[in-house]
Amino acid sequence: MASSSNIYRNNSNNHRNTMKIDRPLAPSSNLRASSSFKSKLTPSSSTSNVRRSSPAFLGRPDNSVSGRVRVAVRLRPRNAEELVADADFADCVELQPEVKRLKLRKNNWDSDTYEFDEVLTEFASQKRVYEVVAKPVVESVLEGYNGTVMAYGQTGTGKTFTLGRLGDEDTSARGIMVRAMEDILENISPETDSISVSYLQLYMESIHDLLNPVNDNITIVEDPKTGDVSLPGATLVEISGQQSFMELLRIGEAHRIAANTKLNTESSRSHAILMVHVKKSVSGKEADFSDNDNSSHFGSNFNPPMLRKGKLVVVDLAGSERIHKSGSEGHMLEEAKSINLSLSALGKCINALAENSAHVPVRDSKLTRLLRDSFGGTARTSLIVTIGPSPRHRAETSSTISFGQRAMKVENMLKIKEEFDYKSLSRRLEIQLDKLMADNERQQKAFDYEVDRIKLEAQDRISEVETNCAEALEREKRKCQMDYMESIKKLEEKWMSNHQKNGNNGFANGTTSREGQVGSDRSEITELKKLLQNESSMRKAAEEEVTNLKNQLYQFTKPEAGGTSCILELHKLLEEETRKNKRLEEENAVLRSQLSQQTLEAGQVTHSQLRDEYSGEGALMTNLPGQVGLQKILSLLESEDPNICMHAVKVVANLAAEEANQEKIVEAGGLTSLLMLLRNFDDETICRVAAGAIANLAMNEANQELIMAEGGISLLAMTAGDAEDPQTLRMVAGAIANLCGNDRLQMRLRSEGGIKALLGMVRCRHPDVLSQVARGIANFAKCESRASAQGSRRGRSLLIEDGALPWIVQNANNEASLIRRHIELALCHLAQHEVNAKDMISGGALWELVRISRDCSREDIRSLARCTLTSSPTFYAEMRRLRIEV
Ligand code: ADP
Numbered sequence: 001m002a003s004s005s006n007i008y009r010n011n012s013n014n015h016r017n018t019m020k021i022d023r024p025l026a027p028s029s030n031l032r033a034s035s036s037f038k039s040k041l042t043p044s045s046s047t048s049n050v051r052r053s054s055p056a057f058l059g060r061p062d063n064s065v066s067g068r069v070r071v072a073v074r075l076r077p078r079n080a081e082e083l084v085a086d087a088d089f090a091d092c093v094e095l096q097p098e099v100k101r102l103k104l105r106k107n108n109w110d111s112d113t114y115e116f117d118e119v120l121t122e123f124a125s126q127k128r129v130y131e132v133v134a135k136p137v138v139e140s141v142l143e144g145y146n147g148t149v150m151a152y153g154q155t156g157t158g159k160t161f162t163l164g165r166l167g168d169e170d171t172s173a174r175g176i177m178v179r180a181m182e183d184i185l186e187n188i189s190p191e192t193d194s195i196s197v198s199y200l201q202l203y204m205e206s207i208h209d210l211l212n213p214v215n216d217n218i219t220i221v222e223d224p225k226t227g228d229v230s231l232p233g234a235t236l237v238e239i240s241g242q243q244s245f246m247e248l249l250r251i252g253e254a255h256r257i258a259a260n261t262k263l264n265t266e267s268s269r270s271h272a273i274l275m276v277h278v279k280k281s282v283s284g285k286e287a288d289f290s291d292n293d294n295s296s297h298f299g300s301n302f303n304p305p306m307l308r309k310g311k312l313v314v315v316d317l318a319g320s321e322r323i324h325k326s327g328s329e330g331h332m333l334e335e336a337k338s339i340n341l342s343l344s345a346l347g348k349c350i351n352a353l354a355e356n357s358a359h360v361p362v363r364d365s366k367l368t369r370l371l372r373d374s375f376g377g378t379a380r381t382s383l384i385v386t387i388g389p390s391p392r393h394r395a396e397t398s399s400t401i402s403f404g405q406r407a408m409k410v411e412n413m414l415k416i417k418e419e420f421d422y423k424s425l426s427r428r429l430e431i432q433l434d435k436l437m438a439d440n441e442r443q444q445k446a447f448d449y450e451v452d453r454i455k456l457e458a459q460d461r462i463s464e465v466e467t468n469c470a471e472a473l474e475r476e477k478r479k480c481q482m483d484y485m486e487s488i489k490k491l492e493e494k495w496m497s498n499h500q501k502n503g504n505n506g507f508a509n510g511t512t513s514r515e516g517q518v519g520s521d522r523s524e525i526t527e528l529k530k531l532l533q534n535e536s537s538m539r540k541a542a543e544e545e546v547t548n549l550k551n552q553l554y555q556f557t558k559p560e561a562g563g564t565s566c567i568l569e570l571h572k573l574l575e576e577e578t579r580k581n582k583r584l585e586e587e588n589a590v591l592r593s594q595l596s597q598q599t600l601e602a603g604q605v606t607h608s609q610l611r612d613e614y615s616g617e618g619a620l621m622t623n624l625p626g627q628v629g630l631q632k633i634l635s636l637l638e639s640e641d642p643n644i645c646m647h648a649v650k651v652v653a654n655l656a657a658e659e660a661n662q663e664k665i666v667e668a669g670g671l672t673s674l675l676m677l678l679r680n681f682d683d684e685t686i687c688r689v690a691a692g693a694i695a696n697l698a699m700n701e702a703n704q705e706l707i708m709a710e711g712g713i714s715l716l717a718m719t720a721g722d723a724e725d726p727q728t729l730r731m732v733a734g735a736i737a738n739l740c741g742n743d744r745l746q747m748r749l750r751s752e753g754g755i756k757a758l759l760g761m762v763r764c765r766h767p768d769v770l771s772q773v774a775r776g777i778a779n780f781a782k783c784e785s786r787a788s789a790q791g792s793r794r795g796r797s798l799l800i801e802d803g804a805l806p807w808i809v810q811n812a813n814n815e816a817s818l819i820r821r822h823i824e825l826a827l828c829h830l831a832q833h834e835v836n837a838k839d840m841i842s843g844g845a846l847w848e849l850v851r852i853s854r855d856c857s858r859e860d861i862r863s864l865a866r867c868t869l870t871s872s873p874t875f876y877a878e879m880r881r882l883r884i885e886v
Pocket residue numbers: 075076077079122153154155156157158159160161162268319386
């Protein structure tokens with residue numbers, strides 16, 4: 001009879017159709033699609049629902065999920081009485097569970113059809129009833145939602161059977177309460193989660209504690225902010241397992257019976273309410289937080305543990321029948337009204353919610369206050385309406401069905417009850433901290449150990465290297481010692497063999513090779529030459545000294561120059577120097593004869609060997625002019641080939657070193673040629689050798705004038721300015737120094753830049769150069785002082801005029817004794833002439849003179865300085881001023 005098209009027609013208020021379908025608000029397709037009560041909440045929708053401290057169900061916050069109240073109808077089988085009394089009558093209801101419809105017979109030919117979320121026949125097992133009605137709610141509670149399972153129906157239709165059966169004898173008969181607790185216990189972990197239970201009875205608007213009958217008027221407390229309802233006065237028992245819960249239910253049941261006896265009522269008049277509080281901890285990982293606000297508080301990969309607080313409320317309502325019908329003996333009408341107040345208030349609230357009415361009279365009764373979250377609140381709610389089959393109770397059945405149909409229209413907004421589990425967070429953090437600290441300690445230990453190990457290893461390596469090094473040094477030392485011993489031995493052997501050869505009259509016997517002899521002779525020659533050179537230079541120095549002394553003597557012989565004791569002393573010195581000189585000359589002659597003998601023994605000397613020997617300045621080839629011809633050599637000086645010119649100038653220089661050759665060289669025009677070389681050649685070697693030769697020639701007074709006449713000073717000055725090599729400068733300085741000693745050339749020497757050139761050469765700090773410069777200055781000063789003494793010269797010293805004084809003062813105490821000696825003499829000479837005194841004082845020379853007079857190692861110079869200082873009025877006055885005593 002009923003068809004889907006009928007259903008829809010009826011739904012659009014087509015009254016011609018007899019079928020009456022009271023549809024829930026949700027689209028029918030949703031209902032058809034749902035095979036059970038089970039919530040269709042998707043994971044994402046439940047995720048988006050996660051909010052903390054959100055207000056309760058007041059209003060409709062966006063973060064909640066719609067969840068309509070689900071309603072199932074359960075038909076009780078005929079009981080024994082009905083089987084007899086109604087034997088001739090058909091049941092007033094017909095169920096079509098596969099289409100979830102119920103037909104309520106009006107009469108034999110007409111019936112009303114109703115659609116429910118679930119239709120449970122008289123054959124439906126307790127298990128199935130639990131699964132379709134309560135299980136989805138229990139699951140939600142475990143997820144942190146509030147949940148309600150409520151039975152509504154006429155007394156005797158099976159509300160208590162459905163909800164409260166313990167199933168002691170037959171476990172399959174266990175009701176929803178028992179099964180729900182089984183499910184909850186199975187899904188929590190006793191270490192982190194907890195379950196606590198209250199069990200209450202509401203009768204005549206007063207709440208009794210079924211777990212502790214002393215609490216017989218428990219007040220309801222509402223959180224004004226969240227709207228959450230709590231019963232602080234109710235006993236709350238922690239559940240540890242199914243047994244304890246069963247025990248609790250038994251106690252509760254016992255107390256209920258006792259209370260009803262005391263109140264003179266039946267259980268059907270009271271509402272029984274079981275409240276199960278589930279606190280379930282969710283670890284950070286389990287809680288799927290996509291919300292960035294959360295992660296920002298705890299770091300991107302750290303979610304705090306959450307605590308989900310779900311509350312399951314199971315309500316076994318009082319019988320829905322009208323009081324007069326079930327009999328309210330012993331109660332006054334007002335009392336009777338009060339008995340059913342809560343139930344009728346519930347009906348009104350559901351009506352208001354179903355009709356979306358602006359006012360829902362929640363506050364009208366205790367029951368509606370207690371259940372405010374179950375209807376129109378945030379809980380997931382399942383209602384099971386129980387009916388009996390008897391046509392005699394058709395009116396009650398119809399009213400029950402209507403209640404169920406209206407309840408189906410109630411829309412709840414499900415909200416998770418969740419908060420941070422700070423306790424467990426702090427526990428977790430403590431554990432983590434302990435672990436990190438232990439890790440850190442372990443790492444530190446490992447690190448320290450590693451450092452120690454590296455240190456030890458390094459020390460081992462260092463000592464190994466040290467040992468190796470010491471061993472290597474020791475080996476090297478021993479090797480050197482061995483080598484040394486070996487070479488000593490070889491030298492001894494060589495010396496022995498030479499000695500033997502010399503023992504054979506120095507002539508080579510038939511077996512000795514001539515070449516070997518020449519070799520050893522040659523080394524001897526070199527050695528002799530060296531000795532001879534040393535001797536020559538010593539002789540030269542001695543000669544200079546003699547000249548100096550002579551000069552000094554000359555001065556001191558003058559009546560004004562000093563006392564006779566001084567002269568006598570100088571005489572003595574002079575004699576000694578002359579003796580020394582003579583001895584040196586004798587030694588010189590001996591060495592020379594030895595040299596010529598060795599040369600003879602060495603046999604013929606090749607041209608190339610000669611050339612090598614010219615390169616040493618002062619090399620002696622006294623017999624050369626005879627062999628080659630002086631004219632020829634001098635003509636080679638003019639050769640265009642620098643090589644030939646070089647060899648020639650060396651030969652000439654060697655010749656010029658010999659006083660005996662000097663006159664011949666000059667006569668043959670050698671001086672002119674040498675000066676020409678200075679003028680024309682850039683080659684520094686040629687200039688050096690030429691300057692050396694000129695220096696030697698300049699030792700002769702006649703030659704000095706000739707050099708001057710041929711413009712030699714300016715040429716030497718030019719070379720002095722250009723040259724870099726210290727030896728060249730030494731030669732040039734030597735030549736100028738010689739010229740400085742000529743009394744007649746003083747003015748010209750100075751005017752042609754001789755003194756300036758001399759002073760310019762001190763830029764080269766080579767002691768040989770400085771020594772020649774100092775000698776030149778000393779020579780010049782000596783000549784000047786002589787001229788002044790003779791009266792042929794007046795005015796300041798030209799040396800001072802040309803700015804020589806600073807350098808003189810600076811070098812008066814030079815480390816090199818030769819330089820020091822020259823300068824000391826120069827200072828003494830300058831000081832002789834009063835006109836220089838002022839400049840000398842201002843230039844610091846006085847101090848040097850005082851030092852010389854005290855510290856000079858040479859007695860004669862010391863006394864010369866002393867005489868000079870005391871005889872000069874200017875110096876004397878200055879010394880007195882400065883309180884210097886000489
Ligand atoms: P209520 O609580 O609604 O007043 P009860 O649960 O006390 O009703 O049930 C009344 C009687 O009916 C009980 O004896 C119970 O065993 C029986 N009964 C109820 N429902 C069923 C059922 N579905 N199958 C068998 N017996 C039932």
